[in-house]
Amino acid sequence: MSQQTSILLNNLTAISPIDGRYWNQVQVLSNYFSEYALIKYRVQVEVEYFIQLTKIPDVKPLNHLNKEDEHSKLREIYTKFDESDALKIKQTEKTTNHDIKAVEYFIKEKMQKDFQYSEVITEFIHFGLTSQDINNTAIPLSIIEAVEQQMVPQLKSSILEPLKSFAQQWRDVSMLARTHGQPATPTTVGKEFMVFIERLENQIIQLNSLPHTCKFGGATGNLNAHHVSYPQVKWVEFSESFVKTLHPNLKRMRFTTQIEHYDNVAALLDCFKRINTILIDLCRDIWTYISMEYFNQKLIKGEVGSSTMPHKVNPIDFENAEGNMGVANALYEHLSAKLPISRLQRDLTDSTVLRSIGVPFGHTLLSLKSIQRGLSKLVLNEANISKDLDSNWAVVSEAIQTILRREGFPKPYEALKELTRVSGSKKISQDDIHNFVDSLSIPDDIKSELKKITPFNYIGIISAFN
Known part of the structure; x- marks a missing residue:
């Protein structure tokens, strides 16, 4: 058994190919689904919730913060959030063993240190909420x-x-x-x-x-x-x-x-x-x-x-x-x-x-x-x-038997089945189709109509899409 050593995570050591071999192609999604992104989104929700609380007249301890400049300052907690902030939260989580509580403590500390908010104010972070x-x-x-x-x-x-x-x-x-x-x-x-x-x-x-x-x-x-x-x-x-x-x-x-x-x-x-x-x-x-x-x-x-x-x-x-x-x-x-x-x-x-x-x-x-x-x-x-189309003239049999039905010709499906249902290397050619048409007791104009049908033009309605 090979000796096990502690190795750092990178594109070569990642277990998931998404984070390893294919990282360069999908890394944009780390802005939404990584651990860092999740923490940042959590901070955003907590901060925006706090901002909305400042707008409630009955929540008097926060009323004085209902100002655009205060709100802009608060939003910088998540708009300027970076990896060092996320690592700090992860470090706190080692003590709390609770990811959301670590986010709460980070925001409270940020408010007290950077904005000089009192503890009375910061206690409204995560107010009434569960994780x-x-x-x-x-x-x-x-x-x-x-x-x-x-x-x-x-x-x-x-x-x-x-x-x-x-x-x-x-x-x-x-x-x-x-x-x-x-x-x-x-x-x-x-x-x-x-x-x-x-x-x-x-x-x-x-x-x-x-x-x-x-x-x-x-x-x-x-x-x-x-x-x-x-x-x-x-x-x-x-x-x-x-x-x-x-x-x-x-x-x-x-x-x-x-x-x-x-x-x-x-x-x-x-x-x-x-x-x-x-x-x-x-x-x-x-x-x-x-x-x-x-x-x-x-x-x-x-x-x-x-x-x-x-x-x-x-x-x-x-x-x-x-x-x-x-x-x-x-x-x-x-x-x-x-x-x-x-x-x-x-x-x-x-x-x-x-x-x-x-x-x-x-x-x-x-x-x-x-x-x-x-x-x-x-x-x-x-x-x-x-080439493939030209080798498969049997496919026009549907068209021929349908027109023959229109004209009242007896049992056209059965007649075409007898002609075209072959096996082995036998292929129905244009000559086979035309000889069959010529053998039918139908008017010449109908024969001419049938002979105009080919595998190349029997394609139905193609003008219905842009």
């Missing part, structure tokens, strides 16, 4: 901002924008469709990209419609300590108004236990899981098209596809994305299933689970960037697509 009022407000706030500022913009720029470009560029390029892996009614390359665009845009609409909720109601959700201290204050209205000052889309739940019920967080995680599932579908389709040589990949100088096969140009970006989205979805599923469940008024399982909430977002962000790289390498191989 989960801070956590269950700070964490939803971090999720909202991460989704709005990073995840959705990345989804749009990395995936939707290039897909829309492809859809327009290749909207008229006919392509053989495949159902059950077999040749089927033709489509266009552009339309097949529109399928994924529509699916993703629908998910973004659903994502944007989801409420972002928090818990801010004291030890067991009833604002007991607030009400017993200042019964004349409308604390429910105050609390609901307060969380809106943090973010206009943040909504306080009126009826909670000690913790937020997480139902809406679960819905958000499920929505990201569906987005990833759609993107896995996209990756597998493109991977298959590359293997069919419908797409080639641009060569990257110096890149190696195999340690032993020099010719390989692998679709690794789509494979890496698929793998990372699988990891993300496993975590999304666990979090969405676990978080809404808590014994009685609260157990601690949500706390430890929530510490991993940034991980699936990290794997998702990594996947979006991988897909973006993969899409940027795609080169359409129209020659192979055309």
